Amino acid sequence: xxxxxxxxxxxxxxxxxxxxxxxxxxxxxxxxxxxxxxxxxxxxxxxxxxxxxxxxx
Amino acid sequence: xxxxxxxxxxxxxxxxxxxxxxxxxxxxxxxxxxxxxxxxxxxxxxxxxxxxxxxxxxxxxxxxxxxxxxxxxxxxxxxxxxxxxxxxxxxxxxxxxxxxxxxxxxxxxxxxxxxxxxxxxxxxxxxxxxxxxxxxxxxxxxxxxxxxxxxxxxxxxxxxxxxxxxxxxxxxxxxxxxxxxxxxxxxxxxxxxxxxxxxxxxxxxxxxxxxxxxxxxxxxxxxxxxxxxxxxxxxxxxxxxxxxxxxxxxxxxxxxxxxxxxxxxxxxxxxxxxxxxxxxxxxxxxxxxxxxxxxxxxxxxxxxxxxxxxxxxxxxxxxxxxxxxxxxxxxxxxxxxxxxxxxxxxxxxxxxxxxxxxxxxxxxxxxxxxxxxxxxxxxxxxxxxxxxxxxxxxxxxxxxxxxxxxxxxxxxxxxxxxxxxxxxxxxxxxxxxxxxxxxxxxxxxxxxxxxxxxxxxxxxxxxxxxxxxxxxxxxxxxxxxxxxxxxxxxxxxxxxxxxxxxxxxxxxxxxxxxxxxxx
Amino acid sequence: xxxxxxxxxxxxxxxxxxxxxxxxxxxxxxxxxxxxxxxxxxxxxxxxxxxxxxxxxxxxxxxxxxxxxxxxxxxxxxxxxxxxxxxxxxxxxxxxxxxxxxxxxxxxxxxxxxxxxxxxxxxxxxxxxxxxxxxxxxxxxxxxxxxxxxxxxxxxxxxxxxxxxxxxxxxxxxxxxxxxxxxxxxxxxxxxxxxxxxxxxxxxxxxxxxxxxxxxxxxxxxxxxxxxxxxxxxxxxxxxxxxxxxxxxxxxxxxxxxxxxxxxxxxxxxxxxxxxxxxxxxxxxxxxxxxxxxxxxxxxxxxxxxxxxxxxxxxxxxxxxxxxxxxxxxxxxxxxxxxxxxxxxxxxxxxxxxxxxxxxxxxxxxxxxxxxxxxxxxxxxxxxxxxxxxxxxxxxxxxxxxxxxxxxxxxxxx
Numbered sequence: 001x002x003x004x005x006x007x008x009x010x011x012x013x014x015x016x017x018x019x020x021x022x023x024x025x026x027x028x029x030x031x032x033x034x035x036x037x038x039x040x041x042x043x044x045x046x047x048x049x050x051x052x053x054x055x056x057x
Numbered sequence: 058x059x060x061x062x063x064x065x066x067x068x069x070x071x072x073x074x075x076x077x078x079x080x081x082x083x084x085x086x087x088x089x090x091x092x093x094x095x096x097x098x099x100x101x102x103x104x105x106x107x108x109x110x111x112x113x114x115x116x117x118x119x120x121x122x123x124x125x126x127x128x129x130x131x132x133x134x135x136x137x138x139x140x141x142x143x144x145x146x147x148x149x150x151x152x153x154x155x156x157x158x159x160x161x162x163x164x165x166x167x168x169x170x171x172x173x174x175x176x177x178x179x180x181x182x183x184x185x186x187x188x189x190x191x192x193x194x195x196x197x198x199x200x201x202x203x204x205x206x207x208x209x210x211x212x213x214x215x216x217x218x219x220x221x222x223x224x225x226x227x228x229x230x231x232x233x234x235x236x237x238x239x240x241x242x243x244x245x246x247x248x249x250x251x252x253x254x255x256x257x258x259x260x261x262x263x264x265x266x267x268x269x270x271x272x273x274x275x276x277x278x279x280x281x282x283x284x285x286x287x288x289x290x291x292x293x294x295x296x297x298x299x300x301x302x303x304x305x306x307x308x309x310x311x312x313x314x315x316x317x318x319x320x321x322x323x324x325x326x327x328x329x330x331x332x333x334x335x336x337x338x339x340x341x342x343x344x345x346x347x348x349x350x351x352x353x354x355x356x357x358x359x360x361x362x363x364x365x366x367x368x369x370x371x372x373x374x375x376x377x378x379x380x381x382x383x384x385x386x387x388x389x390x391x392x393x394x395x396x397x398x399x400x401x402x403x404x405x406x407x408x409x410x411x412x413x414x415x416x417x418x419x420x421x422x423x424x425x426x427x428x429x430x431x432x433x434x435x436x437x438x439x440x441x442x443x444x445x446x447x448x449x450x451x452x453x454x455x456x457x458x459x460x461x462x463x464x465x466x467x468x469x470x471x472x473x474x475x476x477x478x479x480x481x482x483x484x485x486x487x488x489x490x491x492x493x494x495x496x497x498x499x500x501x502x503x504x505x506x507x508x509x510x511x512x513x514x515x516x517x518x519x520x521x522x523x524x525x526x527x528x529x530x531x532x533x534x535x536x537x538x539x540x541x542x543x544x545x546x547x548x549x550x551x552x553x554x555x556x557x558x559x560x561x562x563x564x565x566x567x568x569x570x571x572x573x574x575x576x
Numbered sequence: 577x578x579x580x581x582x583x584x585x586x587x588x589x590x591x592x593x594x595x596x597x598x599x600x601x602x603x604x605x606x607x608x609x610x611x612x613x614x615x616x617x618x619x620x621x622x623x624x625x626x627x628x629x630x631x632x633x634x635x636x637x638x639x640x641x642x643x644x645x646x647x648x649x650x651x652x653x654x655x656x657x658x659x660x661x662x663x664x665x666x667x668x669x670x671x672x673x674x675x676x677x678x679x680x681x682x683x684x685x686x687x688x689x690x691x692x693x694x695x696x697x698x699x700x701x702x703x704x705x706x707x708x709x710x711x712x713x714x715x716x717x718x719x720x721x722x723x724x725x726x727x728x729x730x731x732x733x734x735x736x737x738x739x740x741x742x743x744x745x746x747x748x749x750x751x752x753x754x755x756x757x758x759x760x761x762x763x764x765x766x767x768x769x770x771x772x773x774x775x776x777x778x779x780x781x782x783x784x785x786x787x788x789x790x791x792x793x794x795x796x797x798x799x800x801x802x803x804x805x806x807x808x809x810x811x812x813x814x815x816x817x818x819x820x821x822x823x824x825x826x827x828x829x830x831x832x833x834x835x836x837x838x839x840x841x842x843x844x845x846x847x848x849x850x851x852x853x854x855x856x857x858x859x860x861x862x863x864x865x866x867x868x869x870x871x872x873x874x875x876x877x878x879x880x881x882x883x884x885x886x887x888x889x890x891x892x893x894x895x896x897x898x899x900x901x902x903x904x905x906x907x908x909x910x911x912x913x914x915x916x917x918x919x920x921x922x923x924x925x926x927x928x929x930x931x932x933x934x935x936x937x938x939x940x941x942x943x944x945x946x947x948x949x950x951x952x953x954x955x956x957x958x959x960x961x962x963x964x965x966x967x968x969x970x971x972x973x974x975x976x977x978x979x980x981x982x983x984x985x986x987x988x989x990x
Contacts, residue, residue, distance in 0.1 A: 006302070010302075014172070015172045015174055016160065016164065016174070018160055018174065018177060019199070023238060029495070030495075032235050035166055037160060044974070052943075080859075
């Protein structure tokens, strides 16, 4: 079996775009299947919570 | 103040709905108070309490809708009551699709996804990227400021899983004809490319397209991939993938000089490669003996383009990078209009690789340049905002982009700098780059045109002439309309090239006599 | 098993209990006769524990109303003086297996709904739902509603209920969720179904017309009557899901108009509190946001079991509360799925393709996603002495969940 990175060059791209929505827009213009994630920092960026969640979730 | 009401017989709504209608009505300008309610005894008493009463109100029953308005004027009251139906029916509007807020949700929604593109603050990249890799996704990480040990961890994890991590700090990739990030629209073909730099890949792929050839895949690796800390993990994977890729006939690597150990490793791998490789390691010094049979060495991107094309089309001759006589004359004429004081070039770049390559070419011509991103640290500017003699500035450097949009998107910083350079009587040449393609400004030339005009005017007021030299990185298929962009520049008296290397060479030509007189 | 696996296992158990509740209305009885520990001159209230001096205006008003209703004081001033001198014991409903809407006040002679969770054998209690005293109004008119409930409506319903031998509530809940109720702010369907059942029972119980008729009028005209039952169900369902070691699932959300508090299954009976939030709402004529008190009531027990705003997408009738469209409401409901552990096998919403309601709020997911649970709610005045002034939506404050998560880490991660 080929590595997935090699398959990537042969397959149709299906993209999850996390962050800047313009990147998703330009992919859509190229008729690529893309889903936009309106991302925000985990735990609202609260470091203490992020550390705790790392252990618990 | 005026008031009024309407009663709609047997038009029953529940009170919660009516509270919403009430809110809408009360937001109209000039409205002091509104009441939208059914005609129950309790509600009718409420109306009396706010001064709305009379026979009609008394006679209303609990199935009758009463809408009362108190406003600043009779017109206000009348218009609000006239718009009542609108308010009653306004709740059907504003439909919007569901939104996805996390990578996990997106994966659940699209389990067949094969690539995640991350453009989130650097400190959060590691966590999201790990999740993506765990779920079998390849990565394109646009984000910068990811700690190097984090990058190493991700790339090792990815390599283990046979996945590709393009980035962090990856600007461009073109996979099977699809541009990701800042990418130009180029023909498909048999030339493969790998590179840590976004603009380097953009310049290469555009020139391949403009020469009538095409790209199989262009794989961005992220700006740190060829450092010795990372050891070129992504570059090596990309090389392997392109080697295995039937469509790809030649592989080009465009990069600033890799780490010493990494370059050695890479060269070793290239020696064993079953396909020809063009290596453009801008400014790296290497003995011919070390190249091996499969590697063609290219000192500039333009050389790499020619060399790659030669591998897919033997008819092509490997031309030298030179100026035409016409271009030389153009330089002579431009120079003639300068004042004696005018002697320096100021390069203001949106593309980091362009800043780098221009420095190389100018240095090669013995023109010593200062920069905020210098080839040699000893030529570093004390302050990036203060140009010194010949100065080339990477406007995409962190000093200018921290918390601000990149100059490829937003021209504000570059406009300002153009004006301040125009004001400086010692400046003779302004060297610019314009980058087209997806996600770049839709009118990069138009964004800077005012500043260019004004700078030229200032120079004329000083009795001289500002020579503006520009390179455009783009193709006729880009969304910005290459022809139009170029026309705008030429009409503004800008000397335009389709190559940063050519534009830089032209600057050398412009400065040659000055340089000779200085030295 | 590592801690994450222990949590997953515990949460599965907790949600298993939350989704297997079998609530049955078994009685409508004076609180003092049925609620454990409610005795003497004592009033229970909504939300986490709070003393008189820190209570908000509406809750103080409601408690004054209760003191007058019980006849412990002759007038509001006297009641206030007694309360200031701590002559009346004040404790949270939640500490007595009970819940109450808004100020939530329960005193010994006030009849309460008694709901038994047949799957676990526990009982829970909720007071009468009305639009005045529970919002802090304490004049004679407002108290009359309580007296009617005590003297006529509740005893009549009780008699009818006893004749029926109890009433299974799951069938009503399931039906109502499919008829556009979200069982917090909208109870049009559930109240009608309940009224139908009770009307027949009242007729069959041979109750004299002078009591039967006013009770029927009350029953038929009160389209939030089922809220009290739904809340008692919620409490009866959540109590057996409490105290499961390692579980990060929320078992109570309750507000007293000063503080918002949550309880978490794996953290026992401890409250994790933050300042009560401001409700984003719509106001009845004559009132505005400037009059509003902060978020109040035990009714968020509805959201704790997956109703209310967690089922908003299935209740388009109350969309105007969101100030938006059916799509917004669906979005709220979908959003809540991101912070919950599971969906309910039998509580389903046609509008979402008969998807189960989201159930089992996980404090880890709330903190991780920064998506705060949404709650449908009513709005009381900031000062004592007013009836309901509006309704709207509110988000549970994140600090409750962060506080609970820290405590959880300290308890289990060391």
